[in-house]
Amino acid sequence: MAKCNICGNKLKELFLEKVKGGVVYKPGSSKQYMVCFECQKKFSSKEEIIERL
Numbered sequence: 906m907a908k909c910n911i912c913g914n915k916l917k918e919l920f921l922e923k924v925k926g927g928v929v930y931k932p933g934s935s936k937q938y939m940v941c942f943e944c945q946k947k948f949s950s951k952e953e954i955i956e957r958l
């Protein structure tokens with residue numbers, strides 16, 4: 906089960922399979938980080954999100 910890399914919330918609702926987040930890439934890295942929509946809302950810029958990963 907995918908979890909948000911910032912707050913640890915699960916990103917998929919069972920049964921509904923609704924994804925509640927998106928993928929963030931760190932610059933210079935191909936590693937994927939999952940970040941939920943709530944955390945994406947909390948931080949206004951991608952840079953702020955990346956700092957917290």
Ligand SMILES: [Zn+2]
Nearest residue numbers: 909912941944
């Ligand atoms: Zn989150």
